[in-house]
Amino acid sequence: MKQKIVYRTFSLLLIVIVLLTSTVWLLSKVNTADQATMHSYIVQGNSAAEVAALVEAYGGEVTSELSLINGVGALLPAEAVSRLSANPDVTQITPNAAVQAAVQQTSDVIPANQPTADFADVIGADFVWSESGNTITGEGITVAVVDSGIDSQLPSLNKDANNNDRLNLGMVFLTETMTLTNRIFDDNGHGTHIAGIIGSSQVGDDGEWNGVAPNVDIISIQVLGEEGWGTYENVIRGIQWVVAHKETYNIRVMNLSLVATPQSPYWADPMNQAVMQAWA
Numbered sequence: 001m002k003q004k005i006v007y008r009t010f011s012l013l014l015i016v017i018v019l020l021t022s023t024v025w026l027l028s029k030v031n032t033a034d035q036a037t038m039h040s041y042i043v044q045g046n047s048a049a050e051v052a053a054l055v056e057a058y059g060g061e062v063t064s065e066l067s068l069i070n071g072v073g074a075l076l077p078a079e080a081v082s083r084l085s086a087n088p089d090v091t092q093i094t095p096n097a098a099v100q101a102a103v104q105q106t107s108d109v110i111p112a113n114q115p116t117a118d119f120a121d122v123i124g125a126d127f128v129w130s131e132s133g134n135t136i137t138g139e140g141i142t143v144a145v146v147d148s149g150i151d152s153q154l155p156s157l158n159k160d161a162n163n164n165d166r167l168n169l170g171m172v173f174l175t176e177t178m179t180l181t182n183r184i185f186d187d188n189g190h191g192t193h194i195a196g197i198i199g200s201s202q203v204g205d206d207g208e209w210n211g212v213a214p215n216v217d218i219i220s221i222q223v224l225g226e227e228g229w230g231t232y233e234n235v236i237r238g239i240q241w242v243v244a245h246k247e248t249y250n251i252r253v254m255n256l257s258l259v260a261t262p263q264s265p266y267w268a269d270p271m272n273q274a275v276m277q278a279w280a
Contacts, residue, residue, distance in 0.1 A: 037077055040096035042232055042270045044071035045089050054090065058083050063176050064233055068240040069273045073233035094270050099235050099260045101148060101190035101228040118206070119197050125212045137161060138213025143198055143253040144242045146235065147191030148224035152184035156202035157195055161214035169249070170220040171241055173234040178241070187226040194257050195220075219249060224258075232260070232271050239274040254278060 040063070045051040048067040055062050055072060058080040064073035073096060076084070084090050120126045128136050139160075150167060152158050158167045170184035186192045196202075199218055200211030221238040224230040235258065242254050256275065266272050 038075040040233065041074050041076050041081065042066065042071055042094045042096055043074050043084060044069055044091045044270065046070060048072055050089060054084060054087060064237055066236050066240065068243060068277050069236065069270055071270065092268065094263060096231050096233045097260055097263055099230045099232060099258050101188065101224055102257045102259045103190060103228065120208060120212050123212065126208055138199060138216035141253065142217040142219060142249045142251045143255060144219045144221050144251050145191055145195050145198065146221040146223055146238045146254060146256045147194055148188035148228055149186035149191045149222040150184055150195045150218065150220040151186045151192040156200045157218065159201060161201040161209060166217045167220065170222060171238065172222045173237045174222065174225055178237065184220045188224060188228045190228055191220065194255060198255060219251065235271055236274045239278055243278050
């Protein structure tokens, strides 16, 4: 009789262990599934710190602090989105949408040193050069190009019209980790094109500089990848860095040749809000 009781007890223990193991495995699978259904958002409220605490309290993960717009980048499960939206301390939640380079293809092949448009002539920069005796050329001013990067190997961009070094600083915002780099690169080409319009020191076939301000200093803020795509979050992070360092590097101009599908009125769009804060 005792032997049977022992056997039964042992069998019950085995069943309990199997059930517990199965439960742990199922919970693990559920947690993995929950993580897989998390999506990226821009969450805004009274302050970045307060919003970050709310995101974590509702089971989300903060991916970046966006204090410029009183918000954070965050990964959120669907349930957290609805609960946060109902919280009076959260002003808005916006999907972290795609951003791309503003591109309009006009020709398959553009001959070297023969731009399709003479931008200096179009905006009258050549007149300013002439009237000032070539003293108004952007010298002493820094431009931040928020784009796909810049090809720092081009002499017309890494040297100004006086053959001084420039383009010595680049910031990369392509992942959650911000990178300060001296290896400034552009796997797409759009940012290099934009930087050339702004400040190329190359002299064209017409005897004039190809860039509008050939003596400006340039900082590359890389927010677009090889295919010319980025995210709201990384663009806002780039803008935020520019605003925080504008005095240090005398950044007087920030260029954003970017487009995105509208998600809201312009005044409620997080990226537009960041731009408005930049010139406030």
